[in-house]
Amino acid sequence: MAGHSKWANIQHRKGRQDEKRGKIWTRVIREIMVAARTGGGDLAANPRLRLAVDKAKAANMPADTIKRNIDKATGNLEGVQYEEIRYEGYGIGGAAIIVDTMTDNRVRTVAEVRHMFAKYGGNMGTEGSVAFQFKHCGQILFAPGTDEDKVMEVALEAGADDVVTDDDGAIEVLTAPAEFEAVKNALEAAGLKPELAEVTMRAENMIDLAGEDGVRMQKLLDMLEDLDDVQEVYHNAAIAEAY
DSSP: OEEOOOHHHHHHHHHHHHHTHHHHHHHHHHHHHHHHHHHOSOGGGOHHHHHHHHHHHHTTOOHHHHHHHHHHHTTSSOOOOOEEEEEEEEOGGGOEEEEEEEESOHHHHHHHHHHHHHHTTOEEOOTTSSGGGEEEEEEEEEOTTSOHHHHHHHHHHHTOSEEEEETTSOEEEEEOGGGHHHHHHHHHHTTOOOSEEEEEEEESSOEEEOHHHHHHHHHHHHHHHTSTTEEEEEEOEEEGGGO
């Protein structure tokens, strides 16, 4: 299948995350704690916790820090209790935005998210107002030039739902969330190293934004991502300035 070009936008997002490396530990720790609290501290029995620990290791978090936060979440150590809250809204040009947060103070968090939407040209919506435009799935992305036939053969054999070649030559492997780990492991075992691999909210249709609209949209996204309680920001804007 052919798909919309999104390689440059994803590269831009990765660059932004690298710039904010200091915040990554905070976000990963929250994810570990929520995953452990909801699914238990046993990595073998908790796929969400395994993914969170993988993120922690990728961010060079020490093993004792990982263990300490799992222990906090499962009651072995005293710690802060976080809850997950999702906010939805619209950005520039009607682009859809989902903001996933983890917070110990929902009053503070909703006020901060609403403020950023209003200040930077967006509009916070109600629950369900834009989520239907996204699909919860595993996404494994390979750079342009990767052997498409090999990716497709390995991915589909391992249980992937689809393999999409974007307009810029990037290859996306899409999976059900439950199949993500198995497909990712099979691809890596075949010597295929992805640029990005995550369980995400993938936009079904992209909206092109260029010029001043693109600049304004990127500013809104950046300000939302910079909020301490925000874990992930998903959107369906293809921003020309990110290219």
